[in-house]
Amino acid sequence: MTQPFRGGGDCYRSAVWKGATLCLLEDRIEAACPERLHALSSAVHPGGFSHADRIVNWKVPLTYRCDDPVRDLIAMCGEWGCDPRHTVGLLTAAKLTHASVKEVEGDRFALLCCVTVGTRNAARAGMPRRTFPAYAPGTINTVLLIDGRMTESAMVNAVITATEAKSAALQRLGIVERATGETATGTTTDAVVVGVSQHPRWDAAHAYAGAATTIGCAIGEAVYGAVLEAGRTQHED
Numbered sequence: 673m674t675q676p677f678r679g680g681g682d683c684y685r686s687a688v689w690k691g692a693t694l695c696l697l698e699d700r701i702e703a704a705c706p707e708r709l710h711a712l713s714s715a716v717h718p719g720g721f722s723h724a725d726r727i728v729n730w731k732v733p734l735t736y737r738c739d740d741p742v743r744d745l746i747a748m749c750g751e752w753g754c755d756p757r758h759t760v761g762l763l764t765a766a767k768l769t770h771a772s773v774k775e776v777e778g779d780r781f782a783l784l785c786c787v788t789v790g791t792r793n794a795a796r797a798g799m800p801r802r803t804f805p806a807y808a809p810g811t812i813n814t815v816l817l818i819d820g821r822m823t824e825s826a827m828v829n830a831v832i833t834a835t836e837a838k839s840a841a842l843q844r845l846g847i848v849e850r851a852t853g854e855t856a857t858g859t860t861t862d863a864v865v866v867g868v869s870q871h872p873r874w875d876a877a878h879a880y881a882g883a884a885t886t887i888g889c890a891i892g893e894a895v896y897g898a899v900l901e902a903g904r905t906q907h908e909d
Contacts, residue, residue, distance in 0.1 A: 688782040703727040709867035766790030772902035774894040779886035781820030785894035789902035794856035821877035829881035837892040841899035
């Protein structure tokens, strides 16, 4: 586990997936892999299943209150030189320099996890609250890059496992919902991306990604550790 950008670094090269990189640019972290990814995400753009050449975690100010973040992300793709048709875009107000990275090699997969953590909007799912349509930028963004093969149902399973691990880490950190004082399970605007190479060099596809599987266990451990590290240090220089 590491926070590669805190020491002034601007590009992290994966130790388990040759050619996979995370680059800290002026206003974003860009993730790129050697192959186009089969992606599943709850991202602002595009969300759902897609095929991605880039995953961009864009830092916006705390005052950001745009009614159309999709429009903004598509416009920014033009400035960044990214094809919006193949770019998954996330928004955050968290410190990009404090992103935490964890890598794992396992049973027919290599995994890179990158998490940024902002908890101003910490909330506990299941509690009644007044809802609102506007985007709020305090968020936890989880990016999972997987060199391997997964069924689409396993990718959905991976989202579940990653979310459970995030919630467990917030419990360990003692993050609470301000309105109730109850332990937070996330924030009101969290997002997750699972990007899979689906490369044929892997001789089998993972059909499940729950905590009892090799790939699910690795996802849970990586997300849990990364959220802990990024969450513990989010208020440090």
